[in-house]
Amino acid sequence: MLEKIKTIGQLGQIASEARATGRKVVLAHGVFDILHVGHKRHLDIGKQHGDILIVTLTTDKFVNKGPDRPVFAEKLRAEMVAGLESVDYVGISPNPGAEHVIETVRPNFYLKGSEYSDEEGDVTGRIKTERLTVEKFGGEVLYTEDITFSSSNLSNRALQLYPEDAAIFLKDLRTRVTAADLIKEVAAVQSMRCLIIGDTIIDEYVYVEPLGKPAKENIIATKYRDREIFCGGAVATANLAAQLCGRVDLVTLLGQEDSHEEFVRASLHQNINLVPFYRKDGRTTVKSPCNASFASTTPSGCPCGPPVISGQDCGMSAGVAKSTWFGL
Numbered sequence: 342m343l344e345k346i347k348t349i350g351q352l353g354q355i356a357s358e359a360r361a362t363g364r365k366v367v368l369a370h371g372v373f374d375i376l377h378v379g380h381k382r383h384l385d386i387g388k389q390h391g392d393i394l395i396v397t398l399t400t401d402k403f404v405n406k407g408p409d410r411p412v413f414a415e416k417l418r419a420e421m422v423a424g425l426e427s428v429d430y431v432g433i434s435p436n437p438g439a440e441h442v443i444e445t446v447r448p449n450f451y452l453k454g455s456e457y458s459d460e461e462g463d464v465t466g467r468i469k470t471e472r473l474t475v476e477k478f479g480g481e482v483l484y485t486e487d488i489t490f491s492s493s494n495l496s497n498r499a500l501q502l503y504p505e506d507a508a509i510f511l512k513d514l515r516t517r518v519t520a521a522d523l524i525k526e527v528a529a530v531q532s533m534r535c536l537i538i539g540d541t542i543i544d545e546y547v548y549v550e551p552l553g554k555p556a557k558e559n560i561i562a563t564k565y566r567d568r569e570i571f572c573g574g575a576v577a578t579a580n581l582a583a584q585l586c587g588r589v590d591l592v593t594l595l596g597q598e599d600s601h602e603e604f605v606r607a608s609l610h611q612n613i614n615l616v617p618f619y620r621k622d623g624r625t626t627v628k629s630p631c632n633a634s635f636a637s638t639t640p641s642g643c644p645c646g647p648p649v650i651s652g653q654d655c656g657m658s659a660g661v662a663k664s665t666w667f668g669l
Contacts, residue, residue, distance in 0.1 A: 345423040345431050352395055352432045353445035359393050360447070367391035367483070368448035370439040372399050374411040376421050379454075386485045387452040388427040395430045395446060396422050403437040438467055440474050447478040458484045527585060535586040539575030541593045543601055545629040546570075572608040573628070583610035592616045596624035 347355065356366045367387045373380060373396070388394040398418050404411045411418065415433050423431045434442050443451060451471065460469045472482050503511065549563035572580075579591040589612060595602055597619045605625075606615060 342423050343420065345428065346419050347430050347432050349397070349432050349434060349442060349445055352397070352430055352442075353447075355430060356393070356395065356446045356448065360449075364392035365390070365449040366446065367394045367450045367452055368397070368443065368446050369394070369452035370397045370399075370434070370442055372404050372411060373418050373422050374404070374413055376418075381425060381427075383452065383454060383485050384425060385427045387450065387483065390450050390483060391448075393429045394427055395432070395448070396428050397432045397434045397439070397442045397446075398422065399437070400433055400435055439471050443471060443474045443480075444478070448475065448480050450481055450483040451475040452483050452485065455484050455486050530585050531587055533586050535582045535589045536592070537575055537579045537582060537589060538592045539578065541572065541576050541595055541601075541605060541625055542574030543604070543625060543627040544571045544573040545627055547629055570604070572605055574626070576605060576608060579613050580608070580610050583613050587612065589613045590616060592618070594618050594620055594625075596620045596626075597622065599624040599627075601625045601627075 356368075359366050367390055369384060369387055384394060384396065398415060401411060401415045413421070419431045419433055422428055432442070436442070453468070453471075457468050460472070475482055546569045547565070548567045550566050552562045552564055554561050571577075575591060575593045579589050583589045589610070591609070591613055593615070595605070595617045600617075600619065602617065602625075609615060
């Protein structure tokens with residue numbers, strides 16, 4: 342069974358050799374998370390139209406089906422699909438869509454469920470792109486007409502992902518609000534102008550490696566490894582709003598000293614207008630949360646003198662860099 346699982350490159354070679362001998366290749370692509378009878382019938386129909394049935398799965402990081410999805414990791418999903426008698430080969434696609442797989446395998450038939458036959462109703466636009474890619478290589482999209490189920494709906498009904506009160510609220514919400522309602526509300530703010538007022542905070546993540554515990558100190562000595570910085574506070578809020586609104590004005594406070602203004606401006610979405618005010622004799626707030634489970638000494642360069650405990654900041658006042666250091 343596991344010998345059915347191949348890389349995408351290997352699947353391309355297998356398909357090429359099959360076509361060269363006159364055999365027809367059928368390709369199906371999807372998440373295949375909670376395998377059910379609808380999946381089996383779908384794939385059985387596909388196998389009836391060709392000599393080799395290849396099934397490729399969306400890799401875990403591109404499964405966009407909601408929280409705690411996929412239920413099963415990609416290797417387990419691949420193993421389950423490979424266990425079906427009608428399936429000849431299985432692969433895991435490293436890309437978010439199926440286009441790369443289609444270009445590599447170049448199937449005679451590309452298998453889709455009947456629910457995907459309405460290209461106009463597809464808000465992602467991927468169905469049309471996939472069809473055009475299939476036809477580019479002389480293939481045909483085959484829509485299967487049979488019993489269908491939604492793995493997401495089955496998961497939501499069979500697996501309790503939320504606390505009971507949240508599940509009741511969401512069930513009621515589905516009866517009152519549709520996807521069309523949400524799209525309408527989002528579209529309504531696209532031409533609006535938004536004003537964000539707030540403090541700019543530079544979030545700094547410092548990564549350290551634990552070296553050991555000194556004999557007479559209740560701390561762990563660490564060695565600096567790496568750092569990352571991001572714009573938080575009002576800047577993060579403005580960037581989120583800018584993805585919905587036509588224009589965003591950001592009124593924020595920076596420090597006259599160590600303002601980080603160039604970095605802030607480079608981090609802003611293109612439709613954000615920055616209106617900065619400056620704190621006299623002060624700095625832009627820099628906050629360094631930590632990603633560690635150890636107490637640590639303060640690395641050189643930190644403006645805070647004493648060591649701090651993991652999960653706490655150094656207690657410096659606003660406008661001065663605040664640092665907590667963590668071990669990896």
